[in-house]
Amino acid sequence: MEHEKLEKQLGLWDVYAIATGAMFSSGFFLLPGIAAAETGPSVFIAYLVSGLLVLPTMFSVAELATAMPKAGGTYYIIDRSLGPVMGTVGGYGSWLALVLKSAFALIGMGAYISIFIEVPIVPVAIVLTVVFGLLNIVGAKETTALQKVLVAALISIMTFYIAQGLFSVFSVDFFEVTRTQFTPLFINGATGFWATVGMVFVSYAGLTKVASVAEEVRNPDRNIPWGMFLSIMSAIFVYVAGVFIMVSVLDPTEFRQDLTPVATAGEAFMSWLPGDMGILLVVIAAVAAFASTGNAGIMSASRYPLAMARDKLIDKWFSKIGTMGTPVIAIIATVFLMIFFLVAFDVAEVAKLASAFQLMLFALLNLAVIVMRESKIEEYDPGFNSPFYPWIQIAGMILSAVLILEMGLLSIIFTVVVSIFSVGWFYYYAYGKIDREGAIFHVTARLGKRKDYGLEREMRGILREKGLREEDPYEQVVAQAEVIDEPTDKLSYTTIIKQASDILAKRLKMEEQQLVDDFCKAQDLGTIPLGNNTVINHIRVEKDCDPQMVLVRIPESITVSTEGYEVLDEDETGEVENLCAMIFLVSSSENSSQHLRIIAHLAEMIGSRHFIERWNSASNESELREILLRDERFINITITKQNSTRELIGKKIMEVDLPGESLITILKRNGDIKIPHGSTVIEENDQLSIIGDIEDIEVIKEWRKSVEN
Secondary structure (H helix, E strand, O other), X not given: OOOOOOOOOEOHHHHHHHHHHHHOOHHHHOHHHHHHHHHHHHHHHHHHHHHXXXXXXXXXXXXXXXXXXXXXXXXXXXXXXXXXXXXXXXXXXXXXXXXXXXXXXXXXXHHHHOOOOOOOHHHHHHHHHHHHHHHHHHOHHHHHHHHHHHHHHHHHHXXXXXXXXXXXXXXXXXXXXXXXXXXXXXXXXXXXXXXXXXXXXXXXHHHHHHHHHHHHEOOHHHHHHHHHHHHHXXXXXXXXXXXXXXXXXXXXXXXXXXXXXXXXXXXXXXXXXXXXXXXXXXXXXXXXXXXXXXXXXXXXXXXXXXXXXXXXXXXXXXXXXXXXXXXXXXXXHHHHHHHHXXXXXXXXXXXXXXXXXXXXXXXXXXXXXXXXXXXXXXXXXXXXXXXXXXXXXXXXXXXXXXXXXHOOHHHHHHHHHHHHHHHHHHHHHHOOOOOOOXXXXXXXXXXOOOOOHHHHHHHHHHHHHHOOOOOOOHHHHHHOOEEXXXXXXXXXXXXXXXXXXXXXXXXXXXXXXXXXXXXXXXXHOXXXXXXXXXXXXXXXXXXXXXXXXEEEEOOOOOOEEOXXXXXXXXXXXXEEOOOOEEEEEEEEHHHHHHHHHHHHHHHHHHOOOOHHHHHHHOOOHHHHHHHHOOHHHEEEEXXXXXXXXXXXXXXXXHHOOOOOOOEEEEEEEOOEEEOOOOOOEOOOOOEEEEEOOHHHHHHHHHHHHHHHO
């Protein structure tokens, strides 16, 4: 099912801003004093331990989000791994928990504003909800632009705050401070300490919410893991150092009763600033923290109903993308739900109940990694692989279960109620409308159960959307591909396979008949995509080799049955006539993921609107290759004595100084194609095909333009 796609507008610092903004609010500006009442001065250690304990889930989410960068984050991942019933639980629960946390953040923002300006807190929170909602409708880039400003202000002020605080602590007798303020370190022993770890653990929960906007992230394989890693490091530093300062400078008894400990501590060591400048900076930082949590919360939360509507779990209107490229209906629904909670409930109390549900989601996300890996789905191709698999995922699940027990009975009851409602909704509304079953059926397939083949097709679609990785040799493979372009009406499917196998056998130093047999078997296995008058016939061989390709242009009509084939276009079934193009690809079975990425990109190129028109009208072999190449990474140069290219005549390939890591992949001489080697000597009238990075090819294009003039 095709859906309107969200535009990829977000880079590394957008990811960082969303993840960081989702973590800083009540966990730092309200919670430290309450947490200190449980464990005493060791509260700063509890924040450190909690930050480290969230790492297993961070690693799991980074892997899953790079493999499945789709809107809906937690919901989408759980649905595709554990099935739609658990997906419904994850979708509704994540949406509800994030809405509550965002509403609570805006209540906190109103409370800090009221320190300087007497304002009614709930009405201010409602106005802020509407404002952030409108900003989210305008566009994701505009939303994250504000988010980056808020996070930059927060981190800048907190860095100054921490620097001043540490200077104050270490400028006096440090050992005396330690003796008076940190003794006893644990006031309630190990029980109180671990209870505090569970209490503050949820402060880091916002880190994983960035997965819900993964569909809008450019280069998710790089930007999602790095953004999350930088964010958690920033959060741990600010939390631990900031709380350490509070413990050091505040009276222990007063600290444990203080709901604005950051401001109180700031007054103690920033009194040298003029007037109320110290407390004003803290209030600005707090407002920025709460605003960034609320803003990022609306953005992330709205992607859950969007993803659920795409999957027919709720009404399709929630999946509508507005003219600004944002999910308008989903954002409006999220804003109205936040306003409802602000008006009808004590948001602070209800938000606490959602903590156990967030921990349950953490456990499911760790389980999802195990399910996806053990499913052995070839198309599962994460750009980041969690270390220490599966032990770190098992530890994450056990940790979540232990911390859920620390949340109290009401939180557990809240989690059970939401889960029961979600399961009931699935069987009432969605059962019978969907046919997917999740990757867990691939795990049970190893025990003789059925697979969910629809998931494999969907994962292939994700590979197409993600595109190639920098290390994938796509351009080199296409540029070096041999072309069969014979104007004959006696071609048959079998004849073409034999011709292509003969070429590939010479390149791979394999038996031709083995390749013929493998290509013929590929049809029976359903591994030949069809569509747009094109066939891609691809196999993997048990040999350490570079990928090799043959392109075939068919001048006359060939009819091929699609029975048993994997189709690019669901509308093209039965007999495909006027087959104009065939592409043969052979890769090593040791590079299975790379093989699939190359196929996915070929499918993307073949699916373009004017592909077959350009293919049929190409005047020579070079133009056929260029159709499959990304234009900005490829260039042809003809060597002639009539311009400055004559300087290359007589030079060996290894002696040609090309910018960056550009590579001469094909040398065409007297109509023959040659694969150039370092010792190959360039002659007059040679045509060189060069591939490289975009900026390097631009340099060569400028040079070619100058020599031709």
